[in-house]
Amino acid sequence: ILSNIEMIDPTQLDPALLKKINRITIASKTISNLYDDLTYLILSHRLSSHDETVDLKLLLEExxxxxSLLCESKKIRVGTCLEANVVMSIDRKKITKLLDNILSNAVKYNHIGGTIxxxxxxxxxxxxxxxxxxxxxxxxxAFDRYVRFDRSVGGFGIGLSIVAAIAKEYGLNVDIESKRNEGTKVSISW
Structure with missing residues (x-):
């Protein structure tokens, strides 16, 4: 679905159709992420790591x-302060999965017009x-598998348990600070 959508030239669409295409894109990405998470949980004990030097600034920008489309749909402002030349030796797919789960939660549990x-x-x-x-x-x-605190938001409660598993594999420290109605801060250190 996503590859077909990406072939569409958005400049050739009227605004109403573009809005529908954007919704399809968001839904497709959501389903794709969920599929990837479930596959990771099922196969994680069989997956070998292929560590490489990953430029974290470039990966975060990617x-x-x-x-970005999910953020735009909720009018979420994204701010960044990304230092250059910060690298990590890690499996690219795993660090991407870790970051995606945290970013997904930051969007999913945010308010319309919020910030990340x-x-x-x-x-x-x-x-x-x-x-x-x-x-x-x-x-x-928060890191317990299948734990969901807000049933009004989609998901299965597996994202942060995947984050914890990847962090444990690579000796990363993950810390969550959160206050009700004020937001959440997730820090990954090594």
Missing amino acids: RLEYF DVELHDKLIRISDSGRGMDASKTKH
Whole structure:
């Protein structure tokens, strides 16, 4: 679906049709991410890692572009402070999955007109949002598989458990700070 949509020239569409195409794109990306997450959970014990040196600034810029349509649909402003020359030796697919799950939550649980700030410093990635946030009692269970605190938002509660598994495999520290109705900050350090 996505490859067919990407072949369409948006400059040739009227605004109403473009809006429909954008909705299809968002739905397709959502389904694709869910499929990837479920596949990862099922096959993670059989997947071998292919570590390489990953430029995290370039990867974050790529992932933010991937989520840009979702952000635009919710009128979310994205701010960045990305240092250059920050690299990590890691499997590209796994670090992408880790970042995608955190960014997906930052969009999914954010308010219309909210903000997402992405920072990259030496040995630190921080993704903050102005969304719904969580109480402290819920934050400590955020990485538990199948835990969902808001049933009004789609998903199966597996994203952060995947984040935790990848972080554990690579010795990354993942810290969540969250306040109800103020937002969530996820920090990844190494």
